Structure formats: C-alpha cells, structure tokens
Amino acid sequence: MSVPVAGHFDNDEARPDEIREDDLGAGRKPWGSRATAMFCSVVILGVLIGVCGGLLTLMLYGIEHVMLGFVESPELPGPFETHPWRRVASLLAGAVAAAVAWWLLRTRTRAVPSVRKAVQGALMPAWQTVVHVLLQIMIVGCGLSVGREVAPRELGSMLAQRVCALTGVHRRDLRAVVAMAAGAGLAAVYNAPLAGGFFAVEILLVDVTAPTVCLSFLCSAVAAWVATLIKGTHAFYLIGEVHGLFTPDTMGFALVAGLCAGVVGALFRKGSSWAESRKASGTAILWQLPLAGLVTGVVAIWIPQVMGNGRATAQMGFSGVAEWSFIPLLALSLVAKAAVTLMTIRAGASGGVLTPGIAIGSSLGCILGIVWVHWCGSAPMGLYALIGACALLSASQNAPLMAMTLVMELTEAPSNLYVPVALACAVSVLTGRWVTGRLERRRAASE
Template identity: 40%
Template sequence: MTRPHPASAHWLIRLVMVTILVGLGAGLSGLTVSWLLHGLEHVAYGFGEGDFLDELPTPSNGRRVLALFIAGVVGGVGWWALRRWGRKVVSVEAAVEGTRMPVLASLGNVALQIVIVGLGASIGREVAPRELAALAAQWITRVTGVNQRERRILVACGAGAGLAAVYDVPLAGAVFAVEVLLAELSIATVLPALATSAIAALVARLVTSASPLYDVPHLSLSPSLVVWSVVAGPVVGFGALGFLLLAKWAGDHRPKSWAILIVMPAVFTAVGVLSIWFPQILGNGRALGQLGLTGSAPLLFIAAVVVVKFASTVGTIGAGAAGGTLTPSLALGAGMGAVLGGLWLLIWPGSSISAFAFVAAAAFLASSMKAPLTALVLVLEFTGQGTTLLIPTLLAIGGSVAITYMVGRRRIAGIVKGGRATA
C-alpha cells in the first residue's frame, strides 16, 4: 500500500483547519448579527424575536412610526455618507470571484442593515450575516495562504454558513453556497459547504433558537393539493417575476447623493404609518409568512397584507436601503398560497390553507432566488416539516421557475444579479 506523500497530508490538514476557522467565523458573524438584531427589536418594540405579532407596548402605533422614522434617518444619513466618502461595497458574489471586500465599507453596510431591520424596515436580514461571514472568510483564507480555487470555495461556503447561522438552517446554507454562489456540485464544494454551515449553525445557537422559524400545523397530502400545485405554480411564478422586476427597477432608480436624506425617512415613515393597520409588514417578512402558513386571518386581510408588504419591500429598496429579499419572498409566496388555496377550496375541498401556503412559499422563493434546491431546503428547515408535501411542492416549483425562465429569460440574469448586489 502506497503511503500518502507528507506534503499532501500537510495540505489536507491545513485545508481542514482553514475550513473549521471559516465555519467558526461565519458562526460568530451570525451570532453577532442575531444578537444585535434581537437587542434592537427589544429596545424598539419590547421583544426580541422579530415576528411583530405580539402586542406592542402602549402607545404601539406611535412607537412603530417613530422606530421607522429613526430607521429612515439613520439609514439615509449612513448610506449617503458611505456612498459618498467610503469605498464601493463589494457584493458577496463579487467576493467569491476574488474581488476584495473593503473592511470599513463592508462593516458600515452591515451595521446599517442591522439598524434598519432591527427597527422594523420591510426588508430581509439575511444579507448582513452573509456579507460579514464572507468578509471573515476572505481574511482567513488570505492570511492562511490557500490557493485561488480554495479561496473561492471557502468564501462562498463562509457566506452560505452565515445564512445557516442567522436562521439555523445548516443544510440550506450549504446548498445555497453550492447551488447559488459556486454553481458547482462536487466533493470539493459539498464537503466544505456542509462542514462550515454545520459549525456556524452550532456556534450561533448560543443566541439563536434551534426550533423552526415558523410554527406550522401538521401537513398532509391530498389529490386536491396535487392538482392545485400544477395550476398555481405558474401563477406564483408570475408573482415572483413581478416582484423581481419591480425590485430591480426600484434598485436602479434609488435616490442618488443627498436625495436619500429625504426619500428614505419619508418612505420608512410611510411604512410605519401603514403598519398601524398592517403590523405584519414590518421586518423581514416572518409575520406575514406565519400568517399565511397558519391561515389564522380572513383571506381578504391576508391578500391586503401581501399587497402592502410587496409595495413596502419594493419601496424600501427604492429608497436606497441595502438588504435581502429571501424572507420577504417566502412571506409573499406563503400569503399568495393561502389566498389562492382558500379560493381553490371553494371548488375542491380536501386540503388545508397551511399546505397551500407551504407549497407556494417554496415556489415563489425558488423563482425569486433562481435556486429551486435552496428554496426547497429552506422552506423545509424553516418549517420543520418533512417530505410529506414533496410531490406538490416540486410540481409548483417547476411551474413557477419555468415561468420566470420563459417570460423573463432575457432579463432574469440581470434582475437576480442586481437584486443580490442591492442586497
């Protein structure tokens, strides 16, 4: 039997150690972001879970509006100063391809995202930990002297692990790194992705909850649901494509220079005023997602929240804010599914609102991310549900993604790239 070359053994040991360090860095990044977000939510709203469903301390209406106004002022001033005097913020995708992330500008961008999301801005929280984890991974791989290919893989794995840490979704974080950031399925990408996401999620559990993000009742399969998934998948795809188009348009037309000092506080305050009647629009979308996945409100109200959340998220992006669209997309899909499913039950009873919302959430997210596998795994981990609804979910995802490709084939690549850059 041939003995391994000592140099090969040394290389392998070093790569394993670097992978562990990247996982620890991502875990600390997710832990820090989660801790700061929960602290801000507690100060602003009296709780630290970010669901915006609990009764807020009196005077709740004024408190919501004031928190959003403050978020708009801080965000407006911060991004105006950062974009005027700071170095250009480098996206995670660009960092994976080798562009160096400027430390101060990246940290400033992350800090501003934490502030506005913690105060209730209608945008996702997942980009901040991804950027922070990617920044840490770039530094770790640079000082440890790994080669260019290893650095690319580990930076992507670090970013995916940041997502895994902040939401406690280790498998989804690994799949995101492999499917979205690397677009390469191989042992060289899968093993470090799984390892870093597992380590990061474990570290972040010091402050995050190990329970599923959404509390969903038991779901069951039915013939009604299977047929509905075939019909509703393309409809959800059109909704997701519309969201992508408008979000891209809003990002392209965000205020330049000093105009953000006026536009962002005005838009954020308007969102705060709307939250008086629709508190579920605040934050990253968890409240709307929970509402759709439980069907715990009249369908007309859920439909109204979907429309207002759609507009408030697009408006937040258009106001110049940085942030993610992952959880808002899932929430919009769950809301759409609840409404469409409720109408379907008038024709063919036999399923539950929660099942419709679950399927549509995965389909909407798959189209908005252009990542069907990541979307499927995310929804499974977010809800803690098994594979009972796998068949209708896959059918709906297929129909939804097909629409985004057929209708928006020429524009989808630019939309997704632009959306992630905004994020």
C-alpha cells in the first residue's frame, strides 16, 4: 500500500519516487488529532532543523578557515586577504572532490529529488540527501559560486518525511509539513523566519490559509532561534545608517530600480533555468565541474568577490561610494558573478541562486544609485543597493514577499523601508513577467 503525498494517482501502485509506507513507517497511530500531530511535528522539526542549520553554518566556516584561511563576516565577507593562488587551489580541489562524489552519488545510488518534488510526494533518501547537502556546503566553503540555501531546505524536507512518519501526520497534511520544513531550513541558516515562512507559503504551497501561515512561521521561527544558539547572530550584510529615509527621492528611485531590476532579474531567472536544465550528467561532470572551478579560480585572482555564495559581491554594493570611478568595478563584479554562477550550475553543481541574486541586485542598485545621486538623489548608497537587491531577487524568484523579507532580515533594515522596497518589488515582478512573456513568445515564433 502506498501513501500519496500530493495529487491523485489513478492506480494503487506507488510510483518509483513516491513515499511508501515501508519506506518511512507510515500508517502509525497519530499523536492525537490531525491538528495535534501536525503541530507537534512542526515544533519538533523547528528544533531539529535549527540544530542542523547552526551546524551547517559552523561547517561552512570551518571549511573556509582550512581551505582559504579566513572566515566570512560582515567586515570581511570574502577571501580578499587570501593569496590568489590559494584561491585557485581551493576552488580546484573543491570542484574535483565534489565532481567525483556527485558522479558516484548520481550514478550509483538513489537519486535525490528537488525540494519541490519532495513537496509533491517524492521520497528524500536519507543518507544520500545528507551527502548531497554536505557537498553543497563544502563547495561553497571552497569558493565555488552557488548559494548554500538549497542544502538546509533539502535536509529539512528529508527530516520532515521521517518525523511525520513517527508522529502519524495524515497524508493530506504531509505535503504542507514538508514545505514548512524546507522554509525553516532557509530560516535557520540565515536567521530569517519571515522569509522562511513566506518561502513555504508563497513558493512551495501557494496557500495562504490561516493554519498554514501560522504553522509555517512557527516552524521557521523555532528553527531560526535554535540555530542562533549554535552559530550566534549578526547582520549578514552591513548597509550603514538608513533610518528615516522614506522620501519622494526614495520612491522615485524605487520605481526606476524596479524597472531595471525586473529586466535583469528575468534574464537571470532565464539563465538559471537554462543552466539547470542542461546540467552536466554522467561522466561529463568529472571534467566540467573541475573546469568550472579552475575558471572561477582564474577570475578570482583579479576579482576575489566572485567566490562563494555572493556575500562579498553583495557587500561591495551595500558599502558602495557615490563615485563614477566605482561603477566599472561594480559592473565587472555583477557580470562576473552571474557568469560563474550559471557556469557552475551548468557544470553539474547543486546549489541555490538566492544569495547570488542578492549580489547581482545589490551591485545593480549601487550602480543606479551612483547615477541617481549625481542627478537628483541624496540617500546613502546602502539604501539604493538594498532596493536593488530586493527588486532583482523578487523578479528572479517571482516571489516578492519572500524576496523582500529575506533581504530586509539579512540586512536588519528598518521596517519603514518596506514602503519603497515593496514598490520596487512590485514593479520588478511585473516587469520581469512582461520580459519573460516576450522572450517566450519570441522563442515560440522562431520555432
């Protein structure tokens, strides 16, 4: 007998990627009513995911210390003081090790499905998922250009399937709990409970009923809090003093930035989809991923901020100065970060694009801010970079609530900035959808 997690199947046979009762021990007596079992599961998962999120962060710091001789922080977000050839060696070593491990994992064992497929009912195999998660953290620590936020989401999904089997969560509720756990993984590593809750509700479930929203935020809040007990807490990005800047100048910039970020965000989303759909498979990963690591290393000799999950590139935008001479460096960092991120994913690496998207948006916002300040603006550059980051991430993820809350939480920005940020995000998403529609119609016409 099978336990469908989501959707309806026309026969009684379980599909190959579907959760079976003998896989997880499903069918146990629930812990009380459906609501009680679900509530208990969410609380337990919040604690477990918080512990895992804290430990994954410490693991990342440890790998950075061993491989690059630094530990990222708001004051030193990238390996700027590391010798250039050590950067190359770290990237190449990490890429070679990951290529071999992923080749073995993907060709010799049960495949690890995506989080979205797990929410739809695909089983997350236990040890394969753990290895897959650790590999993602490892390559980011070595400097490869991908985000680390997918790893805790996958781990949260796998844990949710096991915990729900123990608590006897009804199969109709399992889909929601898996999504909540994935969002809690995001919340744990970045101390972003709002973004974690919105990720589950806005992206995975598209469900805004009161119980779903409450439990999503509960799971993410518990995970974020527990993680801080292990890894501590601080602002992920520093944006300087931006209090009380809710002015016509800011609103005007938000409109312009939303339009520009919508175009760039749509192109980055398109590029990410292209890279993911053509990701190296089989033996191709054995040479393509090391080559991507080597290319990234060569680029990092002169542009070290391209390394890692994008924190260094983003911080450069958030700490920008209103000087024309700063624009070429920002533009070069923006293009390089986008290129090496897509190249790394195309070469076979698994990882996210949230923090690389923030990096690209911060750089774009700072570039636009420099032009704006010399024309009519007066706000600090950190605010312009903040608006650009929120807007681009909204367009690239097509999820404005998750995007703006994630960036606002990572920067610990004042809440009054939600007004211009919300305007920029709304404009960017609408613009991004228009651009995406145009590109799809053009492709259809050419075919």
